[in-house]
Amino acid sequence: MIEVENLEVAFGKGDDRKQVVKSVSFKVAKGETLGIVGESGCGKSTVLRSLAGLDRHWTGRIALAGQDVAKERTKQQFELAQMVFQDPYGSIHPRHRIERVLAELLRAMQRGEGWDRVVPALERVGLPAAFAERFPHELSGGQRQRVAIARALMLAPQILLLDEPTSALDVSVQAEVLNLLSDLREEQQLTYVLVSHDLSVIAHMCDRVLVMKEGVFVDELTPEAFRGGEITQAYSKTLFEASFL
């Protein structure tokens, strides 16, 4: 579903040039969930932003659903992959009602007004239809993150890119949101790329985990490795131990 070859991202020019992602390659099969774990600043979110088409600084090859994408995407290509951001307080327009937040995507893609699609979208993520008329500040953090997920699903993408979707949430709400994501993945055969610094969240959700450090992948882990605690690579081990303080 996703193929990435020699992806490199650098910001700045001349002496200030900083290579954030250094030639990474990976593939994600349809229906699979890939996790990328690492400390802040390791480049994991940048990989995700390049996949989503938000950053255009990258070089290399990215293919979504068997189709190579350029830095400038067409509408169809944008519809393939949608993103859910970390902070539900910052990622939803504070002065728009939820219905407008959700319908806006369809209008932007010239697929009609979209008002009729709002209620089903809310129900899909387990929110009551009455929430359509609310403003973001009238919702809790977990509810907002559900809205962000509903928004990402509005265009029926095949790929969902999740950037720390539960880091801003309490553990009890985190469990609800992670369950919702698992259910949606099953219902709609979605492919996920999940980025987080919390190995316990990643290990719970993912079929395969890549450990990223300073712009490169240093290790690949499987759920079996977590279960048995068989983690040999030194950096992965420190991350694993830090998650179970």
Add this chain to the structure above:
Amino acid sequence: MPSVTCWIRAMSAPDQTILSVSKLSSAVCAKPVLAVRDVSFELGAERLGIVGESGSGKSTVGRAIMRLLPNSARVEAERLDFEGAPLLDLNEGRMRKLRGHKMALIMQDPRYSLNPVLSVGKQVAEAAKLHLGSGKREAYAAAAAMLERVRIADVERTMRLYPHQISGGMGQRVMIAMMLLAKPAVVIADEPTSALDVSVRGDVLKLLDELVTENNSGPVLISHDIRMVAAFCQRIPVMYKGHVVESLTRLEDASHPYTKGLIAAMPDPRHPAKRLQVLDRKAIDAAEARP
């Protein structure tokens, strides 16, 4: 050994909040809402860790002790003593002398809680000037020593930087340095690590642990992460809807459905499950209703 006895009953007055919550049922506004009710604990040699979800009132407890709640909030306590003297009777001037000097509050996110327009060195030195009565040069020396103590590399350079130029982990160390410089008797840490990466969380907690042991302070850790609190604290009051449902010493002893739910909600890759357990709020409320 510092000892705080606290028995808090806080109410938020309705008059200021009517506008923002107009869509909620009016009963909430018509009656004062008890954000915290009948919370009692003693802080002494034991490390205290208050656990609960957001909205459970755990931060309100911390702020009520520091007397930092807005004027619209009412705080009532049968006893709220700090080193033997009732805190609620102190006037604002006396309270200001206590805050930061004898009682410190470490806040969640260094990006918002540090002053963005003062350099790191100046902010930390300010604590020394205010609470230790040092002169400018002394204060800077104390700040430098304290920043070194919280393991900041290249102190000279860091002191000239502004909060936006340092990382989150470093910011939280600066915050800890600033708060613990005056060697306070009570240290309230309100979610000190939630904004940080898992990998630096351990370091920051260890540092906090070291410093409170060294200063012989009584730490209160407030967090939603029950596993982390259990690793750091000896006594763990669990808060739900403003009151303490049980007070644990070990996680294994949890008996209340809320506490059990909180523990089960954490993903654990060593024991993978297809779905995570979510809180069964009906069962919790039923357990609450029983006398």
